[in-house]
Amino acid sequence: MKTRINGDWVVAWLDGKHQVISKGAVVFEDEEIVFVGLQADPNCPVADKVIYASGKIVSPGLINLHCIANLDLQLLKMDSGDGEAFPKPKHFVMNEMEPSIWTDQDFVNSAEFSVATLLKSGSTSFASVTSSATKRWSEAGPEPYALAEASEKMGARAWLAAFFQEGCSYTDTDGSVGIIWDSKKGQSALDKSLDLIKYLKLKDNDILTGFLFPARTDRCSDDLLKETMRQSKQLGGLHVRSHFSEYLTEYTEFKSRNPKRTMIEWLDEVGFLGPNVCLTHCIYIAGHSDTGEEAKNDLSILADSETSVCHCPVVIARAGAVFESFSRYLAAGINMGIGTDTFPPDLIEEIRLAALLNKALKRSRNVGTVEEVYNAITIGGAKALGREDLGRLAVGCKADISVFDLSDLALGAIDDPMRTLIHVATGRDCDTVIVNGKIVVERGLVKGIDESELKGRAQTSWLKYKTGMASWDSRGRDIDSMFPPSISNFKM
Numbered sequence: 001m002k003t004r005i006n007g008d009w010v011v012a013w014l015d016g017k018h019q020v021i022s023k024g025a026v027v028f029e030d031e032e033i034v035f036v037g038l039q040a041d042p043n044c045p046v047a048d049k050v051i052y053a054s055g056k057i058v059s060p061g062l063i064n065l066h067c068i069a070n071l072d073l074q075l076l077k078m079d080s081g082d083g084e085a086f087p088k089p090k091h092f093v094m095n096e097m098e099p100s101i102w103t104d105q106d107f108v109n110s111a112e113f114s115v116a117t118l119l120k121s122g123s124t125s126f127a128s129v130t131s132s133a134t135k136r137w138s139e140a141g142p143e144p145y146a147l148a149e150a151s152e153k154m155g156a157r158a159w160l161a162a163f164f165q166e167g168c169s170y171t172d173t174d175g176s177v178g179i180i181w182d183s184k185k186g187q188s189a190l191d192k193s194l195d196l197i198k199y200l201k202l203k204d205n206d207i208l209t210g211f212l213f214p215a216r217t218d219r220c221s222d223d224l225l226k227e228t229m230r231q232s233k234q235l236g237g238l239h240v241r242s243h244f245s246e247y248l249t250e251y252t253e254f255k256s257r258n259p260k261r262t263m264i265e266w267l268d269e270v271g272f273l274g275p276n277v278c279l280t281h282c283i284y285i286a287g288h289s290d291t292g293e294e295a296k297n298d299l300s301i302l303a304d305s306e307t308s309v310c311h312c313p314v315v316i317a318r319a320g321a322v323f324e325s326f327s328r329y330l331a332a333g334i335n336m337g338i339g340t341d342t343f344p345p346d347l348i349e350e351i352r353l354a355a356l357l358n359k360a361l362k363r364s365r366n367v368g369t370v371e372e373v374y375n376a377i378t379i380g381g382a383k384a385l386g387r388e389d390l391g392r393l394a395v396g397c398k399a400d401i402s403v404f405d406l407s408d409l410a411l412g413a414i415d416d417p418m419r420t421l422i423h424v425a426t427g428r429d430c431d432t433v434i435v436n437g438k439i440v441v442e443r444g445l446v447k448g449i450d451e452s453e454l455k456g457r458a459q460t461s462w463l464k465y466k467t468g469m470a471s472w473d474s475r476g477r478d479i480d481s482m483f484p485p486s487i488s489n490f491k492m
């Protein structure tokens with residue numbers, strides 16, 4: 001069956017770059033795009049179904065390269081909590097029999113909520129991670145499997161992983177963070193992660209893919225990182241991702257042990273770089289002003305090894321940190337992707353902030369351009385995931401398409417639709433989402449689910465999450481002093 005979308009604007013992939021076609025059309029047959037061009041083109045194939053997208057811009061499906069795929073605790077730290085970790089008592093970490101805050105049903109609620117909100121905001125592909133805040137050395141329960149089920153049910157293209165690590169954090173009675181290292185637990189967590197990859201492979205569909213996710217490079221030994229790369233190679237160069245250099249303390253602790261080399265030189269020596277590797281955050285490398293270390297070769301090592309970097313500006317800006325800088329990494333030739341990492345999973349808002357921070361930091365209007373940040377959530381993400389058939393509207397590519405409605409009065413008069421999309425609209429202006437040739441969001445609503453029922457379940461699990469966190473606080477604080485409201489709540 002052929003479906004045609006007639007858009008006021010279509011972002012087509014022509015001559016090696018995105019180009020806007022006014023009064024454009026995209027035609028796809030089953031899972032594949034078969035035509036991109038002018039509506040008036042006599043070669044435009046006749047379709048069985050036509051979607052009229054007047055006042056709308058038809059974009060390649062957005063690729064969220066690193067997103068948290070559960071109800072996100074980070075929002076609790078808005079405006080407070082500098083240097084503080086979420087409480088996770090040592091007795092919970094040490095006693096595997098002690099139940100977690102969430103039941104299996106809560107994990108299912110969280111997974112369905114996450115996939116639905118990602119799709120609604122225009123992400124057709126996402127590479128997810130889950131929170132380790134209530135877990136030990138590995139995924140405790142059914143979360144990645146629940147994410148697979150939710151993605152299959154709602155039709156999202158998902159890269160899924162079960163995280164693993166050798167160092168598991170806990171909070172001490174004074175609030176300080178301790179780490180318990182256990183290489184056997186790290187190895188068995190990696191084994192569990194491989195089980196998930198096998199499970200996804202057996203499904204043999206094009207929308208679910210596993211990847212390897214050592215949660216943080218600094219919580220893994222060199223041996224575990226090497227083993228990860230060995231497993232990736234055995235699995236045909238499977239995608240590998242890790243949180244890397246997200247915190248300044250990560251950098252300073254490394255430097256105290258390794259004064260002569262940079263963290264990137266260390267990853268290079270371990271062999272944890274390459275075209276299938278993506279480093280999320282990668283903030284405090286040599287040359288970042290907070291390190292006081294001159295730039296050295298870190299960026300060229302990343303570029304030469306073809307390692308991708310995933311920038312997540314919202315989560316780090318909320319924490320008062322800054323990435324220096326998007327344009328500096330791009331100029332070095334590094335493949336850049338962007339992920340939302342925290343809630344909301346709105347890639348449009350995310351890249352707007354990436355652009356604005358870049359301009360502010362460089363004191364220049366000419367950096368963090370629309371084209372640069374939009375490339376990061378389309379072709380940059382696709383390259384990082386090894387899928388050049390995604391992130392662009394071209395013949396032969398997968399029919400992954402996000403349509404944004406720019407007709408609302410609040411979006412103003414339109415001069416340049418891409419400028420309106422990136423600097424005025426938000427993910428909530430997403431109208432239609434197509435993944436692998438299937439319509440999964442229509443008129444802004446996720447197909448096949450009851451959104452208000454899902455929001456109710458998410459709200460119930462959220463309250464359990466927050467009160468559970470408070471019950472873990474060893475300093476006996478009440479919930480409002482742990483997580484202060486944004487402004488005072490009136491009480492009689």
Ligand SMILES: [Zn+2]
Pocket residue numbers: 066129243280341
């Ligand atoms: Zn993250």
